[in-house]
Amino acid sequence: MAYGKLAIILTCAGCCAVIGAQAAPAPAATDMRQVFAPLSLPDAPNRYNSGSGLPGPDYWQNRADYMIHARIDTSTHVLSGEETLTYTNNSPDSLDTLWLQLDQNIYRPHSRAGFANPERHPHTTEGMVIDSVAIMRHGHEIPLPPRISDTRMQLVLPDMALTHGQKVRIRIRWHYTVPGPWGGRTAVTPARDGEMYEIAQWYPRMCVYDSHRGWDTLPYLGQEFYLEYGDFDYSVTVPWNFTVVGSGALLNPGDVLTRTERARLAQAARSDRTVMIRTAHDVTDPTSHAARTGEKTWRFHMENTRDVSFAASPAFLWDAARIDLPPVHPAPGRKPVPRLAMSVYPREGSGPQAWDRSTEYVKHAIEYFSNQWFPYPWPNAVNVGGHGAGMEYPGIVFDGWEDQNDTLFWITTHELGHDWFPMIVGSNERRDAFMDEGFNTFIDAYASRHFNHGEYAPKHDAEFAPLTGRPADDIIAVLKDPKAPPLMTPAELVPEEYRHPVTYFKSAYGLMLLREQILGPERFDTAFRRYIQAWAYHHPTPSDFFRLMESEAGEDLGWFWRGWYFENDWPDYGISGLSHVNNDARQGTQVRIRTKGRLMLPVTLRLEYVDGTHLDQVIPTESWHLTNTVTATFPGGPAVDRVILDPDHILPDPDRSDNIRRLK
Template sequence: MRLIQLALLPALLCSTAWTTTAAFAEPSGPPAIAPVPHDDPAAPDPAVIFAPFEKGNQPNATRSGSGLPGPGYWQNRADYTIAASIETGPHVLHGSETIAYTNNSSDPLDVLWVQLDQNIYRADARARFSSRYFNGHTTDGDVIESVSVEPAKGGMPVPVPFLISDTRMQVRLPASLAPHGGRLRLHIAWHHTVPGSWGGRTAVTPTSNGDIYEMGQWFPRMAVYDDLRGWDTSPYLGQEFYLEYGDIDYSVTVPWNFIVQGSGALLNPGQVLTATERARLAQAATSDRTVMIRSPAEVTDPASRPTRSGSQTWHFRMQNTRDVAFAASAAFAWDAARLNLPPVSPAPGAKPIPRLAMSIYPVEAAANWTRSTEYVKHAIEYFSRQWYPFPWPNAINLAGHGAGMEYPGMAFDGIKDHGKELFWITTHELGHNWFPMIVGSNERRDAFMDEGFNTFIDVYASDHFNHGEYAPKRDPEYAPGGGNPADEIIPWLKDPKAPTLLEPPDLVVETYRHPITYFKGSLGLVLLREQILGPDRFDPAFRRYIAAWAYKHPTPYDFFRFMSSEGGENLSWWWRGWYEHNWTLDMGITGTSYPDNDPDHGVTIALHNKGWLLMPATLLVTSADGTATRATVPVEAWMQGNKTSITLPTHGAIRSVVLDPDLKLPDTDRSDNIFDPKP
């Protein structure tokens, strides 16, 4: 979700071995590191820093010690068939749905829990005491008209009792749902008033040519029953979602002059689009340049709709998804271009269809949004090549209220977004298709696995687009001067009130939400990729993590174990320092000497550590003759104490020694990082 775009600079350079530059002979032999015993009880304790990091969910049959899903991993499934309609006068969405629910767990279930996120708008919502939203506005939330259960073997649905508690509904089953594949069909009829533009993620936004309905978390959705805690019934306080996967088939009935776009594939274009629009879509399916499907000039032309009265029903389907969203309005202009990805089928056995990048927007946004579809196309294609293939038919960018919100295959952005801000928000929100839409982490408990991971992949997308047209990705609040992210994070690391990345997100006050969840979360992965593992180890591991946990529910500890195992590195010190704590880094140089007092025998550099956070560090030694030698001081240098020395096979007198010469590390005190030996 976008409230502010996060800042990171371009990819950092990884130093993994000592090297020599300039036109001089390369010294032979590796550097020798000699640890000095730890002798200061007030200083950082290596026994604590390097202790095994065995926290969180422990390895078992469902989650292995390698961080992979275990041989006994299971996950329940929820498939939806939904019929909805918009009553435009009072702004009411009516709906009925059937949920085919499969219990793959080993537990019989006597109740089901359903999420009613629209209840966050009620006057008595718990979120009123903790949320930053809504400014006193209210609705009646989800009004549940009926709930019934259809037995797995068929028969008439049987009404069942239900209990609504804030944003959750407990459904009491007439008989326990059997484990290991038990199935039932849950029927729910409901309606709710759509909030005005104050609603944020769900809103009605007025424009000159009609209201825009932005419909997110718009239908009752199954809560997750998992192997970690059974039913995960955290109330919705504004911290996004945790959902089961399945297929969602949904229809939306709207007035005749509306355009509807939503997650998944449109199944009935012949009924809801004109012949001209269908022809333009076919043209867009073969074009890398944006094709106008419905121009701003056509928005008020009745001929741009296939009928002139009554209503129309738009039918969509999305496979293997945790959610769907849609937008509907008479005010939409619409453009599209092809996605250079393999065709997909909207339903089993159906003919494959081309895949499109699309934008829908009112005339007020037309001048700002001319490149929106170009940005959509780049984001989806780049992330697909770099990390994991985009699995769904279309990717859509909506100009509306400006919630900066993500849903599978769809982003809700702002009418006023333009230029680099539009590129950054489009890329960020569509990047969420990978985290958490494909990799289904629990946003309500582990926000950094959503926002931090996604901001991390944004950094490289900004570098890649159009030869860095909008690089580096910046944040106007936290990096107004375009500074170094390694420096910008230091105030947040030193702030004693700052939460950690593992802090439950509902406990994180707004002051810290972006700098910690987004910025620190993303910078941690940049440092892991560029300074600790290196891209050659990080990238394949991160890709396999995504593939292994696609459409599943990993925890932070699954990720920690996986990256340590697949990356080939004991990273306990990193997970503890950067994620469990806000420890700070402070390394420095205390002096130099020549072995045997002979500069031709190399140089010995004495180092000290005063911080609990550790990282590999680069040393740059410049000789009097201009020869530059680089060496890496690994974290193992500090295993037995906070003082160490490194001897480098240089030749001749030394002019200077610099620790972290490229300023890539968040060192809190660089005053001792440069040493000029006395003659």
């Protein structure tokens, strides 16, 4: 069956059950026609995005490849860089301008982000300074004057338009001052043994050009980002005593690591247990480095990714263990790369229930999500114990060095889960945050149940406080709050007080209802995996998700999308009658149920007998198509004690006063 209680629980032999609908007054019937009316999704299907929810036969996506050289001046905290951006136009349109994102400009005085979210940006910098921009042609640089507006940069291509299939190479030189610990997306933080640099959203990045709105140039206000996919080669020059970890594979370990460190990494690649690469003793021992003066340049490579980030510090302890997945096979000419779960953190973050266990958590998250949903595509997964931004990037996440116990497990698992949403499945989290935070909260809640026989289950860290009790009861306050925005509200129109209750919790709980109560795990998991596989490294919309889940699961879910995603509807069932057929228990029992809500979720009805046995029956959604009351008939059996609607409190029913009735 398609519903939550997939098997009727029989504790008396030969039982069966029948549901019969009764006529309802016209107003209720009219209301039901509104509840179950066909739902028009925001994006109509076309040859780019098909009616099945899959990419259409003419689906296209542009591409951005980067070569970046960066250097940190630790005396001034200035990060300077030069990038060569190769942009490929796969669209059917001719492009005469390009748009890039300059996220560091949120820290400029009077930035839009400073007004929109003043609590996030209490201090200012000069933002990203663009030193030069040029288009590369035949080995020459042709200067391009940038037009900078807040966090966006527009480049007008000279005497040309970029047509379908053409590429353009742009060289950009830039620098900015790394904010202090208050920087939410890039920061430098003091530690006992030196400063820790967490560098993210740190280079001019291409905006997305797509078939839905052309250039997507929303100003960056400090939350999430939306980017094209491509390959990255990047290098970071730092003082000799720094350790650097970053997205992707380290290409030159022989230049930057000692023989001892390389041997320990090789050991970690064969070990399911955590191996120390740099110990607390190494951090205070100058001879533990490959060089003792000057600077070192660390080189990294990452393929088919939206972004890269890195962390650098002389204070880092570093440990690693193998990820039990097949090696990554990079571009031709490069050797297969073993998968490593890694953590870096300062000495003050170490401890048996603190960052000593971080890599154990990283390893579990990557392996669990890979086996459950979609294989992890990149060579390394890194957890950085820094100032505690709790932020994710492909292959690397930034968490707090003070985190420990369940908090460290939950934040590590959640941030790494973002490698699936939105790093692999590249939804537009700038606009549809529920497809980012909510989908990820959904998968990491199950990861908490799975880890070490439920050591940290259920998930209920501070960020997701609603998951502390019964989710069905906790979500009611959100559903009934007249100020709470629906899930389909554009991301930056969701007030901060509702961001976690709605974007994270309601979205995740909706998927749990869909999986456990509406479709069942087998149908849901098959469809959800198909969604991830079909849209990996692409840009799905909410309409694509809704259509694909219906098509793959074989279920018309318009009523659920309307009630849960476009509205804040809830179920509200009650028992309005209980009697024996012809006053004779041997002939059966009839239960009359009514609905006062607008979300017709399948609901379990339990008949409890005086001998301690019970019989469950699921009232399906279709029962309510033309009526607001149904009658369930149970076969004859023992004497009845009472009947209960939703006995396990699965549904968010705000009024349970009429969910139990005893036979008089």
